[in-house]
Amino acid sequence: MRNGSWPLAIAVVLTWGFVYLVTQVFPDPPLEVEATVLIGLGITLVLTIGYPSALRGPRQAGPVRRSPGRQGRTFAAVDRSMPLRSGLTAEAARRAVRLLHPVLGGDSVAITDRERVLAFQGPGSDHHTVGDRPQTEASVRVLAKGRTVVVRNRGRLGCPDPDCPLQSAVIAPLAIGKRVVGTLKVYRVDEIPPPRDVVEGLAGIMSLHLELAELDHERKLAVDAKLDALRAQINPHFLFNTLNTIASKARTDPEEARRLLLRLSDFFRYAVRQDGHLVEFGQEYFFVRTYLSLEQARYGERLRVRYDVDPQVLSAHVPVLTIQPLVENAVKHGLADKVDGGTVRLKARVDPLTRTTSIRVSDDGVGMSAELLERLTSGDGAAEGGVGLRNISQRLQALYGERYRLDIQSDYGNGTVVDLRIPLG
Structure with a gap:
């Protein structure tokens, strides 16, 4: 239990004791049990609403952490706006990075396919250049094994540029079925990596949109083939x-x-x-x-x-x-x-x-x-x-x-x- 919740718990216990005394002990005859319960619940509700620290916890310095409900709403908004239904193209990746950067909890965000960096936003963009091959060793591992990699220090990141400001990262695969087609990379300039579950969740949403894009493409090819057959x-x-x-x-x-x-x-x-x-x-x-x-x-x-x-x-x-x-x-x-x-x-x-x-x-x-x-x-x-x-x-x-x-x-x-x-x- 959070430290800020103890006073509320004590207040609730004392309140129910007081309600019991004034409804069951002192009156003659005592009130109905239902009335006692309703009075106790009403006072408890007032206490809980009036004591926000118990619900919100003590204020913390540093970055704001989203609650699970707020994160879910963020994911839903991103899912609706995701621009990857046209496939993993440079333009779609650029728009996706711009959309994802504020919600991923990182300093830099990048999207790659298997061959090159499609989009990069944030510190390090001077040498993590769009169009170049993925430079970090961690990216190569993700593309090869199809599993998320969490990097907690610059040495394991494996960037060849000695002046790279990026210190930690979470790199998640983008996949269509079991085929890895690219990566979502979220970097930090300190050694505290971004939240892994958030990055993997958004990578999953992106992968779903890429699968739908491929299905749309295959369906279009099938319809094209039938139209050509009809012409023939x-x-x-x-x-x-x-x-x-x-x-x-x-x-x-x-x-x-x-x-x-x-x-x-x-x-x-x-x-x-x-x-x-x-x-x-x-x-x-x-x-x-x-x-x-x-x-x-x-x-x-x-x-x-x-x-x-x-x-x-x-x-x-x-x-x-x-x-x-x-x-x-x-x-x-x-x-x-x-x-x-x-x-x-x-x-x-x-x-x-x-x-x-x-x-x-x-x-x-x-x-x-x-x-x-x-x-x-x-x-x-x-x-x-x-x-x-x-x-x-x-x-x-x-x-x-x-x-x-x-x-x-x-x-x-x-x-x-x-x-x-x-x-x-």
Whole structure:
């Protein structure tokens, strides 16, 4: 018990004795036990609140030490602000050092990767230079063994500069899984090292953010790969058939052939050169209309198109190259084999209450058998002239997690309806 707490303890004991006497001994009859307890608790609470030294302890000279609760709030604030979600880069390390320096209890703070110092702030920055290899022997040990090192004197620190002011340090590894990718180093200019648990705790937070950054990068690579695969699945028969249509028009209607050729150029320019994974619906809408105009040139009156698009949808963001493949499947699998053709409908709405964008692609064509629908959703549809719906579903999963819905209903002989619902963006 702290020395400052003894007077309070004695006062509480005397108080309960006094309360017992005036409520149980002197009165006749004595008060109820509940009343005695409540009176005693009330006076004890007043004494405790009015005696702050018992809670705070005696004042100490030197640096202020944060209480565990305050440290926890500091960690939470740092966790929210940590700039390492983009990876262990020099810019991210520089911002992290600037954020961490006030809360780590050290004079200097540095972050390194395995090859070089990424950021350094505080005394010693004249020779612990950003871009150089880590100089101290302790840093090399941490990178090699993946365990925190506490250094309590300058000799064990192992800095080759004889004028280095740094005397002690705590150096913690930054790791992604079991792979050490760098270090967090906190130095002091005296021989009292910084608190190890604080440094290790913040190194753990940093490592978690680096793991999330790597997962984000891997997910982006996976989505990129699926987008490239989708581009590669653009049906070569569509190109050949469109070129044949243009060649035929060139003899009978040269002006129409020229327009179709420009539309075909727009189609492939958008499909191949579109950057990023999200675009405004208006751009996808233009792409769909370009595609359908080329198909209408081929099928003529057998292919009818109806658009029902809320103008509010045009500025909403949707995944690139997602709507056109759904429309293409409607044409290829719904209407191409129907003698008198049919109608493809595109409907799009925004629901501001649920903050979702709803897109429906439907046709009144021949529909699909359960076996064909299974092949399309499993990714084998491209082999039959369609675009695999499984690829689209996996891209949506990578972009939105569980926050999307892709429902397909097909009645053989009566057509197909595809409903897509994604978060409004």
